[in-house]
Amino acid sequence: MRARRIIMLTVGASAAVFGLTGCLGVETTPEKSARAEAKASKELEEQQQGLKIGKPNTSIKVETSAIVQDPNGVAAVVRIKNTGSVQAAVPIAITVDDAKGKKLYANDIPGLDPSLTSMAVIEAGQEVDWVNNQILVAGKAAKVAAVVGAATGKAPGALPKITISDVMHDKDEDGFYAQGTIANESDIPQKRLVVTCVARDGDRVIAAGRAVVEKLDPAKTLKKPTKFTxxxxxxxxxxxLECVAPPTVLSGATK
Structure with a gap:
């Protein structure tokens, strides 16, 4: 199967500054670092344990779910709709069965990338596709069931804006693909952006895929557009064809 693919201060001055920032509620650099380390440690622990859905999400609903399979593998497409406020780090559990109801796959395997077990963020009122194209099964996959869990992250009031344009699709010796341009219209550098593309014929999903953009700096700092495949x-x-790329680094959003 082809890999597709994801100063120095005096003691007195220091105390004064710390006291002032503490009173004003300003997060210091050590505090930011500690928070980032704690978050990374929690994410690593969750990866090692595997996905577990506790309380179902009360405002994010599964609209449809579909399976696509060809000689290159299996992709599950889950379309979800957020009827509430913006949510971040939303877990999505899937189970893939064959036509007789036999379980072939579930994304509760320890060590999976977070993007294969959750969506980074979903805006208020948004309806969007989530794709897992790293499904390994023996046999013919027939259906997928999905459950959305309660969000585990904190979303700011304003999200970074990621735009996708100039999308075209074609075929080469490796198979079908889509290419386009992705831009970060915010001031916040993004990491491991997942671009998902879903192809529909009417209401039927007939193709799906995803790519990972490891780093995407603000568009205004780049000399040339960033491409994805x-x-x-x-x-x-x-x-x-519909392609989306939810932002992954949310804090400090200005746009």
């Missing part, structure tokens, strides 16, 4: 499972040539 998504390889598909399935054939998208007769379909309407």
């Amino acid at each position: 998504v390889f598909f499972i399935g054939d998208p040539k007769r379909a309407d």
